[in-house]
Structures are given as C-alpha cells and as structure tokens.
Amino acid sequence: MIQVNPRSGAAAPTTLSTATATAGKAELTTRSSATAAVSPVGQSAQKAAAAAYPDRPLISSEPLRYNVQLNQQLTAVQQADGFLLETEKQLLQLNHLITRRVPAVEVVKQAETLQQLLAKRESLSGGAVDRQLQLSLQSQPTVNFSLPDGAALLHDERPEVLTFSLAGRQRAISAAELDGSSPQQNLLRLNQALGKWGIHGQLSGGQLNFEVGEQRWPEVSQHLSVQGSGERYPQGQFYPLKPQAENGLEETLQQLVRAPGSGSALLGSLEQSLETVTRQRRTLQVTRGRVQQRIDSMATFNGPSSALQAAEDVAARLRKADFSSVSQALAGQANVQGARVRNVLAAA
Template sequence: MQVGLNRTQWEVANKTSLPDFDRLQGANSLPLIKKEVDFPESPFISSQPLRYNVQLNRQLTALQRAEGYLHTTERQVAQLQRALQQERAETEIKPLALKTLHWLQQRTAMSGNAVDRQLNFVPEQRTEVNFALHGAEQLLQPAESETLLFSLTGHGYNVVAVNLPAYASPAQNLLRLNNGLGRLGIHGRLDPQGNAQFHVDEKRWAEIEAHLQVRGGGLRFAKERFQPLKLQPEVVLEDRVRDIAAKPQEAKKHLAGIQQAMGQITGQMSKLSEHKRNTGVQINSMSSFSAPNSALVAAEALAEKLLQGRSQYAMWANMLTAQGNARSAMVRNLLGG
C-alpha cells in the first residue's frame, strides 16, 4: 500500500497553492529550480580578483619604499658631488663619504629590496649581482671535450658536473654552463663584445663568492683538486664611495663615476613616476563606484530584490516544514521501504 499527500489537504492546511506539487509525490527529491538571477552584479566591490589586489598592494609598497630610498640617496650623493667639484679639504670629504656609504649599505633594508646594487628600481624585489668570472674567456674557448665539476661548500655541499663538448663555440659552452650552474642559481650571457657576464641572486652572492670551486680534467682546470674561482662583481656606487672614504686624497678620480650615478638615479626617479601613473590607472580601474550616488542606488536595488523574494521563500519554507513533519511510516512507504 502506498501513502501520499494530495493537493487538497495541503491547500486546506496552508491556505495556499503550490506550483507543480505533483512532482513531490513518490520517492523523487525536490526538483532544482533554475531561474535567471537578476541580482545587480554591477557595481562590484572590486572588478579584479583578490590575488591581483594583493599584487597591486605589494607594487605600491615597493614604489613608495624605492622612491623614498632613491630620493635620500640622490640628496646625499649630490652633497658629496659638490664637495668633490669644489675640491674641498679631505676632512670635509671623508665624513660625507662615510655618511653616504652607511646609507648605501642599508639599501636592502631601507628600500625593501626594491632597489638593486646598480640603483635600479626592481618591482619584483629580486635583486641580483652582476659579476665577471676570472678566466671565462679561456673557459668558453673551443677545446677538446672536458668535464668540469663545480662545488659550493657553504651551508651545504653541492656539486654539479658540466660537460663541454669538443670544439664547441663559446655560445654553446655557455649554454652548457648555464644548464649546470643554473642549479646553483648562477646564469651567464654574452655581451655584444662577446664577453661573458654572470649574475646571481643578491641573497646568495656572499656564499657564491666565498665558496664556489671548480675541478677540471687537466685542460681548462687542474684535475688533482678543487680550486677557488675568482669572481669580480660589477663596480657600483657603493664601491666608489667606499674608496673615497678610505682614500679621500684620491677622491677626484671618482668624480666621473659619481656623476654617472647621479644620472642613473635621475633616470630611475623618472621611471618611478611613470610606474606611479600606471599604478594610478590600475587603481582607478578597480574603483567600486564611479558616481557619488551609485552605492545608494545599488543598495536600493538589492533591497528591492530581497523583498520580492520574501514571499517565495516563505512558501518553500512552509512546504519543507510540512514534509519534515510527515510520519516516519509515510516516509518509508514513499521510499518503498
């Protein structure tokens, strides 16, 4: 025997009629109601994903810290430049150089790692050290096949093997080196003059400079034991100022380098201004409400939609309550138990 609810009993008990109530009879579950949602989707709280907003916030922070650091650097270097141009006494030049050197040594902390050693703005906050490898020309020149072992004995012990094929071109040998040394974070390239230039993350530079060693097969490097590699970092403003502080009597020879650094800072400040304009455009594109009263209009539209859905919600709530109050025997019969 099957027991079911009929339309008349439901309508008498609840004084309302349910659309398509016949579908509820039997063991079928409640049908899904597919209705086009006309909830006002615009304006959004943000027109961009949350991940994008976080990245933009980081970019803004990097811009602000880089701008502040470069502005102070420009002021201090300008003071040192004037002292050199006016050929002031060593007793005046040395304190200025020491003050500037102390500021340059705080670059990573004060700029939030958004300015590299060459005083370039780095929005990704991943600064690198450019360096030359002593004997790189001989290393890359065509020769017989040789396997080189590079070791790094800093916090751990890492060894990578690089096989240089017989009589390969410098570009091919450099590609092999990049494949191997890349595991240690070192990458190289050939400049227009054919000279090899390498770079590594600044955080790893101290370890690389102190502990990178190589052993060869007797052609380019000796095979008896590992020998240290001599690395020469690119000369930057900090190096020049350090030399001025150590030898103020020879400071005038660095005047051209100081002027070049001032031009570099000025160029980066211009780039920062361009970055700020682009960031401003991005922020405006993420604006939630373009017009002054658009937020109020959106709130009123939302309230109207919620009021329209109140009666339909009450109807379905009553229906589900009645179904929940059905006797267990009735439910078992409906389910065929």
C-alpha cells in the same frame, strides 16, 4: 597607510584602504546583483568554483586577488622611490662637496653616510633596487659578476670535464663537459651545470659575464670553486674561482674613503650613479601613473554617498520582493566576507 598622489582633477588622494574598499564594493555589488537571478543549483556551482580559488586564473572574477597584487605593487614602488630619493640627496651633497674642494675629512664623512645608506638598501627599498641602483619591481635583484680568465673557459679548444663545487651550509657538486667545439657550445654546457645554483652566463663583446640572485651572491662569491683535469684547472683539488662583482657606487665610495684626494677622479663615476638614480625615479613616476589608472578602473561607487544610495536601492527592491527574492538576497549576503562589508560601510 600608503598614500598615492591623485591625478589632476581628482577630488581626493587615493590610499590603499580606498583601493581595498573600492575592490570590495565592486565585488559586493556584482555578487548581490548576480544572486538575485541565481537558482539554488547555481549557488552550489558558485560555491564549488569559490573553493577552487585562488587556483582559478581569471583574477577579474575575484577582485580581492587583484587588490592584494595592487597593494604589493604600491608598497614596492613607494619603498623604492623613498630609497632612491634619499640616495639622490646624499649623492648630490657628496658631489657638491668634491666640487667645492672642501677638506678631505668632510668628503669622507659624507661618503661614509652614503655607505651606511647603501648598506640598508635591501630593507629600505623592499628588495626592489639592485646594487647597480636599477629597479627590480617584477623580479628579484641580481648581481653581475665575472671570473678571472673567464674567456679561457669558452675559447680553449681542449676538451675537459669541469667539476664545480658550491660550499656553504652544505657542499653541492655539478659537472660540465666542455668539448671545445665552439664557445657557444661551451657556454651552454656551463649554464647547464651552474644553472642549478641560479647562475647564468652570457657572452657580451667577447667577454663572459654571469649573473646570480642577490640572496645567493654571498655564497657564490666566497665558496664557488672548480676542479678540472689539468687543462684549464688543476686536477685532484678544487680551485677557488673568486668571482668579481661588477663595479658600482659601493666600490666607488670605498675608493673615495681610502683615498679622499681621488675625489676629482671619481667625480665622473659619482655623476653617472646620480644619472642612474634620477632615471630610475622617472621610471617610477610612470609606474605610479599606471597604478593610479588601475585603481581608478576598479572604482564602482563614484561619490562618498554612492554606497549608501546603493544599499537604499537594494532595500527598496526587497520591500517589494517575495519570499524567494529575499531568501536569495540573504544567501548572497552570506557569501560576502565580513571585512569587505565593513570596508564598504566605512566608506559610505
């Protein structure tokens, strides 16, 4: 069960099961009220519309879909925060050891402990933190990389057809015709050729940088090659491009383990990584607040006995109702999933 810290003034913490229950309560009340005034023809229309779910775009008409998305967001936020919190602790400890000028063996031991944590980043963070320790809650994390002499790809005015190859489980080929008319036009042709593998390039300060999804990065980093016509790249054979990932905390720790005496020189990079982690955790706190507001907006029953009171009100109305009203109420009950009914009764 995922715990969400309540806002000030809340009576009790909200959990994922509570979010599920409140979403179920909202739908149960809405369907029961609507059924009392719906004819058999209207019931048929409702069943036909329900059959189209989940293709229907209006998620407010189906609280369950909204609730699943909310639960997924809560899980991603808490996993990311847990990983960043532990990374922050380990970084603080490492910086403290370097500042105190402790023996190199202690520094190396702490750096290796942090390396082990970063090696599990994808699983511990639920894929919500990339290798630069940036949050990626709404999309898959990416890797920024560059190519040796990448600028020559764009600024060389000689026309050339480049054939790219991405090996791995099976070889794939893609070609780009660079006419040399302008760097922007060459970049467009490159993106069209490399885009089939999820690679996207952009110019930043005159430098050519690329990005690709983390899941594709191992394949791209080891098996991306190119063949030219003798202008930029050789003809007749594929030349390995050897992409270089943007430096991050992992590379800094590798340098520190290889040369423990360089701790003071690397302290600036470590502190920069620490600032990034702290900033991302602040962002997560804002996200938590927004999620809490969404949970509160889903609440239909305000107190622990509200669901029971609502059931008693319905029972009182049915005692005075005719056969047609009772029949419609039973039809409405049949349209509510059993799991939602149990959630409502469990919270009563």
